[in-house]
Amino acid sequence: MGAGLVAALFAGLWWVNQPAASRLKKNTAPNPPAVPRGFGGSASCQECHAEEFSAWASSHHALAERPPAALDEVAFVPGRTFKHATQQTAFRKTNARLEVIAAGLHGTNETFPVQRILAHEPLRQMLVGFPGGRLQVTEAAWDPRSNEWFNVYGQEDRRPGEWGHWTGRGMNWNSMCATCHNTGLQKNYDAPTDSYHTTMVETGVGCEACHGPLQAHNDWQRTHPKTRTKDPTIPKFTRDEIFDTCAACHARRAEITGKPKPGDKFFDHHLLGIVDDSSTFYPDGQIAEEDYEATAFMGSRMFHQGVRCLDCHNVHGLKTKLPGNLLCLTCHGPGATNAPAINPVTHSHHQVFGCDTNGVPTHLDPAKYQPALIKETGGECVNCHMPQTPYMQRHWRHDHGFTIPDPLLTKQFGIPNACNRCHTGQSADWSLQFVEQWYATR
Ligand code: HEC
Ligand code: HEC
Ligand code: HEC
Ligand code: HEC
Ligand code: HEC
Ligand code: HEC
Ligand code: HEC
Ligand code: HEC
Structure with missing residues (x-):
């Protein structure tokens, strides 16, 4: 299912309960409250924390939401058209503006300037302005790896007027997406006018999304350069x-x-x-x-x-912190910690990249761990304990439940197991027989 919609369904259940009449009153919204005080903004940290800043600046947090940049133009130049189900969406650059031409609220194609971009890799969605202080998220998304547009809803044909169409409440950025993709966000929904006066400290997940407001720290550091006094402003x-x-x-x-x-x-x-x-x-x-x-x-x-x-x-x-099995073995290696010690070869019964047949690592150099190589083998801890599922058509996310692959659960309750996610041509019974043979006596 479309990621946005799922997040939306949960984050925004209260919305459905808003009385319809309250949405129709005329605009009498009070002035929007000011951006919360006390924040310095990520740019203000760079001069003193260059190392943290540069690691962050290229991370997905910094890019979680942002104004269109030069790197986004490839999706709009040259202009192009893309068909999805019964609809057609076009993209182009007019003067300095990136534009999406898509079915609007009334079903006919309209031109919408792109105001901001949501996320970076493996996919980007466009934000365009709507009345009432709203931003809406397009269903057409850009895949920067394969350089193509695609529909985040796959083959679904959502129609204008539907809750889940990109023009609908279900794909409204203010209520459904903004909090997690920005820093210090306040939705500021005004029920009588059914409008938003959304404010934020900065777009994307900035330093202060995790450290809290630190303008006081900036001020203290600037007025106490190189003193030995302890900085009282750091939480x-x-x-x-x-x-x-x-x-x-x-x-x-x-x-x-x-x-x-x-x-x-x-x-x-x-x-x-x-x-x-x-x-x-x-x-x-x-x-x-x-x-x-x-x-x-x-x-x-x-x-x-x-x-x-x-x-x-x-x-x-x-x-x-480390690639592949090396990450897990920092704790699960013999004698490393109180975690159960795992020999990757005898434990997985698969070929293991970077190990000899006794499970002794032969490639301790992290640089030799090439993702392309390790994905080919069945012996990666994450393949059995962090199975991957695609979201929004293109993003394979790792399960962080660290569950045990168990084909018996598949047989009895239809719960998927990691073995058959790879061995798709085999049955759960096939996997079960090996799991019993390999692990039953333990
Ligand atoms: C509860 C917080 C939250 C909400 C609400 C939220 N997101 Fe996200 N979003 C995330 C996180 C966290 C990630 C990183 C991926 C992950 O955690 O697996 C992400 C990733 C993404 C990505 C990058 C692709 C990917 O799979 O990593 C896109 C595009 C995206 N979100 C769009 C949206 C849209 C559109 C909405 C609203 C309709 C939305 N998000 C609402 C937290 C949120
Ligand atoms: C004028 C220089 C300066 C600026 C600007 C500055 N810092 Fe600092 N920051 C420091 C110094 C110096 C320390 C170490 C202080 C100490 O240990 O008492 C520090 C410490 C910190 C720490 C704690 C480090 C630790 O070891 O626990 C954090 C977190 C931090 N800064 C975040 C930020 C953020 C976020 C910003 C931007 C909003 C920022 N700083 C802006 C100089 C600065
Ligand atoms: C304000 C919301 C917010 C907070 C707080 C936050 N994240 Fe995120 N995080 C996101 C969003 C949104 C994305 C996806 C951004 C994108 O795809 O562009 C993301 C992406 C990530 C990723 C994926 C990076 C990648 O390269 O694929 C990791 C890992 C991550 N966050 C870990 C953390 C950890 C650990 C913390 C706490 C220390 C944290 N996040 C706090 C919103 C947040
Ligand atoms: C996703 C949340 C998150 C974001 C975004 C973030 N930090 Fe941090 N930062 C932390 C946490 C948590 C720690 C403490 C790490 C620990 O204790 O291991 C930390 C540690 C630090 C430290 C102490 C030294 C170190 O590297 O451990 C500094 C300085 C710092 N951050 C500055 C910044 C600056 C500047 C930015 C923005 C450019 C930033 N942080 C963005 C969560 C974040
Ligand atoms: C920081 C140390 C640490 C790291 C790193 C670590 N583990 Fe663990 N892991 C533990 C500890 C401690 C336990 C034992 C928990 C217990 O005894 O209840 C554990 C238990 C487990 C379990 C058993 C879960 C269960 O429910 O039976 C699995 C599976 C597992 N880890 C997989 C992994 C994988 C896969 C990685 C790498 C992606 C990893 N671990 C990285 C510390 C770690
Ligand atoms: C081919 C699939 C597969 C791979 C690959 C795999 N495991 Fe497991 N793992 C299992 C199964 C099945 C069990 C449950 C049977 C058992 O406890 O031995 C298990 C159990 C565990 C446990 C719980 C053991 C206990 O004593 O409680 C830990 C910890 C664990 N695995 C860690 C890892 C680590 C670390 C790696 C990578 C070095 C890894 N696994 C690779 C399938 C796998
Ligand atoms: C035991 C190790 C471990 C722990 C603990 C862990 N992660 Fe991860 N995480 C991973 C691994 C391994 C990947 C896959 C990375 C890759 O393929 O490059 C991953 C991937 C991710 C991603 C990218 C999307 C995906 O699923 O591939 C996000 C976001 C993320 N982790 C967030 C978190 C957050 C938030 C926490 C704490 C709630 C957390 N992780 C705890 C090991 C861990
Ligand atoms: C990441 C995908 C992946 C996962 C997860 C996985 N395997 Fe495999 N499996 C492979 C690959 C690739 C091979 C062949 C090379 C090797 O041994 O790594 C293989 C080989 C095998 C073989 C021997 C060759 C054959 O086809 O007869 C058996 C049996 C097997 N796997 C069973 C399992 C079981 C049981 C599980 C779950 C506990 C499991 N596999 C999990 C990818 C996977």
Whole structure:
């Protein structure tokens, strides 16, 4: 299902309950509240924290939402047209403006200037302006790897007037997307006029989305250069507070207050989408719909032993700290930690890239781990313990539940298992026989 819509369904359930009459009153909105005080903005940090800044600047956080840039022009120049189901959308550059020509609210094609771009890789969606302070997300998305336009809804033919059409409430940026893709965002919905006065500190996930407002820190540092006095303005977060900050955006959740601050408790501000008898998750905790990472991870044994996001991810560049099995073996290697020690070869019963037949690593040099090479083998920890599912047609996301592949669950309850995600030509019984043979006696 379209990622946007799923996030939307959950994030925006309250919307449906708005009385229709209240949407029709004439515009009497008060002046929008000012952007929250106390923020310096990411650009202000660069002069003193060049290293963190450069790692962040090329990360997906910095690019999570942004004005169109030179790198986006390839999608519009030369102009082109793309057909999806019964509709046709065109793209072009007119003077300095990038434009989308698509079926608008009334069903006929209209020209919409692109105001901002949502996300970076493996796909980008366009934001265009609508009345009432709204931005809407186009269903046509750009894939920068294959250089082509595609429909985030796949073969679905959503029509103008439908809730889930890109012009509809379901694809409204203000209510459905903005909070997680920006910094210090306030939706500022005005029910009597059914309009938005959305404000933010900056587009994208900036430094202060995680560190909190730090203008006071900028001021203190500038007035106390090189003093030995301890800077009183820096907030220090615990591992759990950091996790809660990530979870605010990396969990499928509904907002309660709409005003979480970095370091606040997740549950003070959100209702978590959980593993229940709906179809959001499989009963063993694997992600089924667009669930992001935090819920599945909270259900894992690793989480309960204190493992957190930053044990595996670099905080500013976001990539994993080591490639492939090397990451997992920092804790699961023999004698490394209290984690169960795993010999990749005897444990997986598959060929393992970078190991000899005894499971002794032969390629400890991370540079030799080429993603293209390791994906070919069945012996990667992530292939069995972080199975991947495509979202928005193009993004293969890793399940963060760290579940055990179990073909018996497939047989009995139809829950997918990692073995048959690769061995698609085989049955669950086929996998089960090997799982029993390989692991039953353990
Ligand atoms: C709950 C927070 C949240 C909301 C709400 C949200 N996103 Fe995202 N979005 C994320 C996160 C986190 C990622 C990174 C991918 C991941 O976590 O697996 C992401 C990634 C993306 C991507 C990049 C492709 C990808 O799969 O990584 C696009 C495009 C995107 N979101 C569009 C949208 C649109 C459109 C909406 C609203 C209709 C929306 N998002 C609402 C958090 C959110
Ligand atoms: C004028 C220079 C300057 C500016 C501007 C500045 N910082 Fe700092 N920052 C420092 C110095 C110096 C320290 C170390 C202070 C100490 O340890 O007492 C520091 C410490 C920090 C720390 C804590 C580091 C730790 O070890 O825990 C964080 C986080 C931080 N800065 C974030 C930011 C962010 C975000 C911005 C932009 C909003 C910013 N800084 C702007 C100079 C600056
Ligand atoms: C304000 C919301 C927000 C917060 C807070 C946040 N993220 Fe994200 N994160 C996003 C969005 C949105 C994306 C997707 C951006 C895109 O695809 O352009 C993303 C992407 C990522 C990615 C994927 C990067 C890649 O290269 O594919 C990782 C990893 C990640 N975040 C980890 C974290 C961690 C760890 C934390 C906490 C320390 C955190 N995030 C806090 C919103 C957030
Ligand atoms: C996704 C959340 C997130 C974003 C965005 C982010 N930081 Fe951080 N940053 C953290 C966390 C969490 C830590 C503490 C890491 C730890 O304790 O291991 C940290 C640590 C730091 C430190 C201490 C030194 C270090 O590298 O560990 C500095 C300085 C810093 N950040 C500055 C910045 C600046 C400047 C930006 C923007 C250019 C930024 N951060 C963006 C979450 C974030
Ligand atoms: C920071 C250390 C650390 C890292 C890195 C780490 N693990 Fe773990 N892992 C643990 C600990 C500790 C446990 C044991 C939890 C317990 O005993 O309940 C564990 C348990 C597990 C389990 C058992 C889960 C269950 O429910 O039976 C799996 C599977 C697993 N890890 C897979 C991985 C994979 C795959 C990676 C790499 C992507 C990885 N681990 C990286 C520390 C780590
Ligand atoms: C071919 C699939 C496959 C691969 C690849 C794989 N595992 Fe497993 N893993 C399993 C199965 C099946 C089980 C459950 C049976 C068992 O406990 O031995 C399991 C169990 C585990 C456990 C729980 C063991 C315990 O004692 O509680 C951990 C930890 C684990 N794997 C970590 C890893 C790590 C780390 C890697 C990569 C070095 C890895 N696995 C690669 C299939 C795989
Ligand atoms: C035990 C290690 C581990 C932990 C803990 C972990 N991740 Fe990941 N994460 C990975 C691996 C491995 C990938 C795949 C990276 C790749 O293919 O380059 C990944 C990928 C991602 C991605 C990119 C989308 C995807 O699914 O491929 C996001 C976003 C992400 N992680 C966020 C988080 C957040 C947020 C947390 C904490 C709630 C977290 N991760 C905890 C290992 C981990
Ligand atoms: C990442 C995809 C992937 C996953 C996940 C995976 N395999 Fe494999 N499997 C392969 C590949 C590739 C080979 C052949 C080369 C090798 O051994 O790595 C293979 C070989 C095999 C073989 C021997 C060759 C044959 O086809 O008779 C068996 C049996 C097997 N896998 C069973 C399993 C079982 C059981 C699981 C789950 C516990 C599993 N595989 C998980 C990719 C995968």
